């Protein structure tokens with residue numbers, strides 16, 4: 347029998363060790379990898395540079411890596427339109443694997459198209475391990491329409507849009523235009539399944555790649571943020587894995603009503619039932635969130 351004094355001492359000891367462990371954990375925060383959107387770069391001070399600073403202020407000592415595709419920020423912006431996504435993912439995979447700071451795993455935040463690119467990375471690149479994936483306005487069922495082309499000036503944007511409308515699934519367009527690689531035409535579902543070199547592949551549309559399923563299951567949490575007043579993504583429900591019902595472009599269906607979910611081709615049903623998919627929304631336009639929202643809803647919930 348312990349005396350009550352010994353018990354109290356013992357309890358203090360446990361409390362102190364817990365505090366010590368918590369302190370230890372906070373001294374070694376899980377690193378974060380950011381992937382920017384279309385027309386953006388790793389490091390602009392008005393976009394991901396600012397986000398990186400906020401995370402670093404909120405979680406002292408954290409390592410934040412913002413991926414850069416190419417040798418400088420200009421190439422990084424260009425590549426967000428013109429470099430085959432499959433190659434981008436391969437390069438980022440290699441880059442992360444060679445980064446010793448990430449060897450024990452990392453959390454990831456994708457901005458717009460960066461959201462689906464990071465999901466592709468999670469499915470294809472299990473080492474190092476991605477833990478939480480936060481997708482801010484990512485288009486997980488693709489887009490059917492490009493009302494706004496980011497920083498690309500208007501003439502080039504119109505050209506891009508025309509190319510996508512007329513020949514998104516032609517192989518020379520698929521391999522050259524990033525946005526073609528997640529173009530999802532609900533009037534041509536078969537063409538999409540057969541010819542989309544990126545999105546249909548990571549969504550296990552044509553064949554079920556068990557490796558993709560298994561790797562995606564290894565995520566602790568998949569956080570899908572939808573911008574309710576998004577005028578840049580068509581349809582915005584794609585940010586929650588929703589899309590048009592096949593064969594038309596008016597009526598929408600949710601992830602839970604889709605064949606992808608019902609047949610559980612990607613393991614999303616299993617993840618959803620295990621409570622691993624968090625559906626968040628914010629009543630603003632594309633990527634319009636403020637610092638308070640970012641801190642409260644993302645940083646303190648998923649990164650600390």
Ligand SMILES: *[C@@H]1O[C@H](CO)[C@@H](O)[C@H](O)[C@H]1NC(C)=O
Nearest residue numbers: 469470553554555556557558
């Ligand atoms: C599944 O994906 C892995 C990783 O990308 C790839 O190596 C493999 O060939 C794919 N398998 C099938 C059946 O497509």
Ligand SMILES: *[C@@H]1O[C@H](CO)[C@@H](O)[C@H](O)[C@H]1NC(C)=O
Nearest residue numbers: 573574575576628629630631
């Ligand atoms: C934002 O979206 C909500 C829900 O779709 C809608 O009720 C609201 O009117 C929209 N607000 C603006 C400013 O467009």
